[in-house]
Amino acid sequence: EDQVTQSPEALRLQEGESSSLNCSYTVSGLRGLFWYRQDPGKGPEFLFTLYSAGEEKEKERLKATLTKKESFLHITAPKPEDSATYLCAAQYNTDKLIFGTGTRLQVFP
Amino acid sequence: DGGITQSPKYLFRKEGQNVTLSCEQNLNHDAMYWYRQDPGQGLRLIYYSQIVNDFQKGDIAEGYSVSREKKESFPLTVTSAQKNPTAFYLCASSRDSNYEQYFGPGTRLTVT
Numbered sequence: 001e002d003q004v005t006q007s008p009e010a011l012r013l014q015e016g017e018s019s020s021l022n023c024s025y026t027v028s029g030l031r032g033l034f035w036y037r038q039d040p041g042k043g044p045e046f047l048f049t050l051y052s053a054g055e056e057k058e059k060e061r062l063k064a065t066l067t068k069k070e071s072f073l074h075i076t077a078p079k080p081e082d083s084a085t086y087l088c089a090a091q092y093n094t095d096k097l098i099f100g101t102g103t104r105l106q107v108f109p
Numbered sequence: 110d111g112g113i114t115q116s117p118k119y120l121f122r123k124e125g126q127n128v129t130l131s132c133e134q135n136l137n138h139d140a141m142y143w144y145r146q147d148p149g150q151g152l153r154l155i156y157y158s159q160i161v162n163d164f165q166k167g168d169i170a171e172g173y174s175v176s177r178e179k180k181e182s183f184p185l186t187v188t189s190a191q192k193n194p195t196a197f198y199l200c201a202s203s204r205d206s207n208y209e210q211y212f213g214p215g216t217r218l219t220v221t
Contacts (some may be wrong), residue, residue, distance in 0.1 A: 004151070006217075012116075017202075031207070032207075034209055034210075036212075039216070041145075041217075042214055042215065043113075043199050043201075043212035043213050043214050043215045044117075044199070044212045045212070046209050046210070046211055046212075087151075087152070089152075093157065095140075095155070095157065095165075095206035096154055096157070096167065096168075097142050097210065098151070099151035099152040100151055101149065101150060101151045102151070
């Protein structure tokens with residue numbers, strides 16, 4: 001069964017303390033890997049799409065990377081405003097996305 | 110401004126009543142989706158539509174119904190047959206199924 005697993009479930013960082021979030025996916029038939037940011041009580045905000053192993057995309061303090069079995073969201077020198085839940089989703093050989101349960105990130109000043 | 114709107118933000122209903130959640134987009138997207146989000150679970154797909162007057166069931170369609178009479182609108186009805194309707198409902202749209210999805214602000218439905 002195709003699935004997506006995110007780790008850790010929760011992450012507490014000091015402001016400026018860089019770290020990475022992990023998203024593992026089923027290997028076969030990946031068409032795209034998507035990252036979203038979700039603030040409490042709001043809809044997810046699109047961040048990145050990755051299509052093939054080795055691909056990287058950056059936006060401000062965030063960088064997403066993709067290997068053949070997992071994706072990482074690297075957060076460099078995070079600020080308190082980066083606190084949110086980060087979701088990843090995989091699209092296989094269908095029109096549907098499969099979402100992970102998210103990593104809840106808290107950044108303290 | 111282009112975007113996706115959902116209304117209302119909060120909705121309260123008594124058990125046994127049907128309720129319709131609104132979703133409108135002005136992004137000129139062909140595909141639209143409805144998801145349900147519950148604590149500790151990933152977003153789960155209820156229904157999706159790739160074109161006007163056509164829609165498909167997602168993973169948890171039982172107790173829900175949709176219509177797609179206009180490209181910009183995709184309302185979701187939560188019927189009395191849905192056993193656990195209290196949840197956060199999210200609508201999304203995309204250019205087509207090969208592109209990223211953009212989400213609305215969500216509707217929190219509470220049924221008592």
